[in-house]
Amino acid sequence: MREPSGVLKIDPRDDVAVALQGLQPGDAAADGVTAAEAIPAGHKVALRAIAAGEEIRKYGWPIGQATAAIAAGGHVHSHNLATGLSGLEAYAYAPAPAEVLPPASGRTFEGYRRVDGRVGTRNEIWILCTVGCVARTAQKIAAAANRKFAGRVDGVHALTHPFGCSQLGDDLSATREMIAALAAHPNAGGVLILGLGCESNQLAPLLACVPDHDPRRLKAFAAQAFEDELEEGLAAVEALVTVAEEDRRETCPLSDLVVGLKCGGSDGFSGLTANPLVGRIADAVCADGGTAILTEIPEIFGAERLLMARASDEGVFDDIAAVVNGFKSYFLDHGEPVSENPSPGNIEGGITTLEEKSLGAVQKAGRSQVAEVLRYAERTSRPGLALLEAPGNDAVSSTALTAAGATVILFTTGRGTPLGFPAPTLKLATNSSLAQRKPHWIDFDAGRVAAGEDPEAAAERLLDLVVATASGRPTRAETNDEREIALWKRGVTL
Numbered sequence: 001m002r003e004p005s006g007v008l009k010i011d012p013r014d015d016v017a018v019a020l021q022g023l024q025p026g027d028a029a030a031d032g033v034t035a036a037e038a039i040p041a042g043h044k045v046a047l048r049a050i051a052a053g054e055e056i057r058k059y060g061w062p063i064g065q066a067t068a069a070i071a072a073g074g075h076v077h078s079h080n081l082a083t084g085l086s087g088l089e090a091y092a093y094a095p096a097p098a099e100v101l102p103p104a105s106g107r108t109f110e111g112y113r114r115v116d117g118r119v120g121t122r123n124e125i126w127i128l129c130t131v132g133c134v135a136r137t138a139q140k141i142a143a144a145a146n147r148k149f150a151g152r153v154d155g156v157h158a159l160t161h162p163f164g165c166s167q168l169g170d171d172l173s174a175t176r177e178m179i180a181a182l183a184a185h186p187n188a189g190g191v192l193i194l195g196l197g198c199e200s201n202q203l204a205p206l207l208a209c210v211p212d213h214d215p216r217r218l219k220a221f222a223a224q225a226f227e228d229e230l231e232e233g234l235a236a237v238e239a240l241v242t243v244a245e246e247d248r249r250e251t252c253p254l255s256d257l258v259v260g261l262k263c264g265g266s267d268g269f270s271g272l273t274a275n276p277l278v279g280r281i282a283d284a285v286c287a288d289g290g291t292a293i294l295t296e297i298p299e300i301f302g303a304e305r306l307l308m309a310r311a312s313d314e315g316v317f318d319d320i321a322a323v324v325n326g327f328k329s330y331f332l333d334h335g336e337p338v339s340e341n342p343s344p345g346n347i348e349g350g351i352t353t354l355e356e357k358s359l360g361a362v363q364k365a366g367r368s369q370v371a372e373v374l375r376y377a378e379r380t381s382r383p384g385l386a387l388l389e390a391p392g393n394d395a396v397s398s399t400a401l402t403a404a405g406a407t408v409i410l411f412t413t414g415r416g417t418p419l420g421f422p423a424p425t426l427k428l429a430t431n432s433s434l435a436q437r438k439p440h441w442i443d444f445d446a447g448r449v450a451a452g453e454d455p456e457a458a459a460e461r462l463l464d465l466v467v468a469t470a471s472g473r474p475t476r477a478e479t480n481d482e483r484e485i486a487l488w489k490r491g492v493t494l
Contacts, residue, residue, distance in 0.1 A: 007045060008272060008450075011060035016044040016076050018058075018268055018350070020450050029073060036073035042268025042350030042414070042431070044076040056081060059271065061303070063356040076352070083339040083353040085302055088328050091321045096309040099367040101287040107463070110249040110471040111256060111407075112186065116212040119256035120186035121407040121424060121470040123247050125156040125240050127192045127233070128179050130206060131164030131199035134223050138194050141233035149238065152245045153189060154472075156237060159422055159485045164201035171491025176201055177377035178487055180209035181403035183218060184379070187423060189247050190217045190240025194233060197224030211379070216243050249472065255289030257470055258380060260406030260423065261364040262295065264394040266342070267414025268350025269430040271360020274412035274446035278428065279366035280459035281410060281466060282385065286368040291380050293404050294365045295388040295397045297327040301338055302355030303362045307387065312369045319373035323389050330490075341392070345415045364412065376488060380405045394419055395486035402485075408470050416441055420477025422485060424469050427476060428462070443476050 006020035009030045019042065023035040029045045039045050044058070050070040055062040068080045111119040125145070127138045135158075142158035149156065159182065163175050179201075183191045191213075195203040203220050210218065219236040223229035261278055263270055282292035294300075300307065304324045311317035328338045341354045351357045371384030377400070380386050390400035394411075398421040401409055409423050414430040416438045429435035432447030444465055449458050469475060477483070 009047065010058060010272070013060045014058050015047055015050060015056045016058050017047055018272060019043055019045060033072050036071055037075050039075045040350065044268070044350065044352070046070045046072055046074045046076050048072050055084070058356055059359040061355070061359055063302075063359065064353040077350070078347055078352050081352045083355060085339040085354055087332060087338065088325045091305070091308060091317075093314050093317045094309060095311065095317070098369055101283050101368060104288045105254060105284060105463075107254045107288065107467055108251050109254065109257065109467045111252040112189065112247050113250055113252065113256075114186045115214050116184075118186040118405070119252050119407070120188070121472075122154045122187040123189040123244055124154045124187055125190045125192070125237055125244060126182065126185070126188040126422070127156065127158040127194060127237070128182055129160050129164070130179065130193065130195040130201040130203060132160070132162035133165065133196045133199065134194050135160035135162070137223055137229055137233070140230055141192070141194070141237060144230065144234055145237040145241075148234070149241045152241050157422070157483055159483070161485055161487050163487050163489055165199040166494035167200055167489075168491055168494065171489060172200055174377055174490070175487055176206050177209055178399070178403050180206055180211070181377055181379055182422065182485070183210045184213055185402060185405070185422070187407055188217075189244030190237075191219070192233065192236050192240060193218070193220040195220065195222040197222035253288065254285060255383065257285055258291040258293065258405045258407050259285050259466070260293050260295070260398065260401030260404075260409035262394070262398055262401060262409055263361055263364065263412040265413045265415030265417055266346050266349065266351060266357060266360065267430055269447065269450060270412055270414050271363050272430075273449040274428040274430040275360055275363035277446050277449065277455065277459050277462055278364040278410045278412055280455070281463055282364065283366035283368055284459070284463055286366070286384050289383050291383050291386060291405070292365070292368065293374070293380060293386045293388050293401055293406055294362070295390040295401055296361065296392040297323060297389055298331070298338070298341060299354075299361045299392045300324070300358050301328070302353075303358035306362055307365065307370055310367075310369050312371050312384070316370055316373060320370065320387060323373055323375070323387065327389070349414050364410070374404055376400060377403060379403070391488060393486065395421070395484055396488045398425065399485040399487065408466060410466070412446070418477070418480065418482050419484060420475070420480070420482030422483060424475045425477050426465065426469055440480065441476055
């Protein structure tokens, strides 16, 4: 027998363990089992003989059914494991006892307190557009403003999208409400909303949707109404900069922080390293009276009952059930299965079924009770853990997290991505190989937990980084000038 290469059995009830390093035939696994074949790192090894049709457990929960007999020590993956998810489900309210959170840390960060009481982690000028027709105009204004006003604020950024015209009904309303929510974000010390003039997403109704705005910090105009829209835009930004440059950071309690929780390009280590660490940060923020926001509703299918059991009351439970089944209906109405996930990158990294991906993904939510459910484009209104309606797409869900109020986003990834979003986005590598290969993308190596680092010590390091980022330390994405938004388009296009 060869020396063990390292495996992890997550829950005593599990039928599989995860190979922390690649296993070769004869390598020790767990429960006295040895690998019967080569098993790549991040993939699963069977800890007992499993008959065709049997449920297979990981994280203590079913992740699907075996499609063929699997020998003890065999490789468990897409060739012999399939999802058990199908359509809508009936849910019953069965609350679990509230778990004890860590004591309040008393930590603080240096933030920008706004007139509505919210606290920003940046003091930027954002240029938003009503319609994609003026996206390049917004970018030109931002580029000129950054040259002219360098150093006076934390930057001028054009956040553009291709929509805002040829949309109808709820689809148009969602675009309008998302832009309005972004315009009220505390990381923006000033906002210019640039319109065209003839678009469906007209300025007047959009401005009426912007909540709690300070008129000195919000400017808007339609490009068709001025001879030189670039000159007009630069003048508007200058007026915003003049106000915002007077803002100063002040010491704020962790209760003023709103963290967005996101994963993208997951692998077999996501639910073992980075996501549980993010869950510890979510619990720490909530324990101090702050807010954490979980989203990606299709990526909780199969794990939704864990969140439902943690609903703060029956009304929140009903809201979770409604948003989950509503999203399943969205798939089914378009003729798509609810289990059309994981992605090719997820599968290569060791994730087989949506249940497995979801059980790993919800680790980001820690142990806190779910305090509220937000629909797409809604802003968080109470402390604690919130569940936000949005798809799994990285840019769409991260934009929705920002619009909901996230002032820092914790983004775990096993495959890596250069993308950045309006709120400062910390990229956490689930494995150390990624952190070493892409140091210009990755802010934090969570893979060290798989190598034996104490999770509590790793969480303390991560919380230190979150506080430093909230206080102004730039993320890798910010340093690389990676900043995008994307809107969720669900309706017809004229």
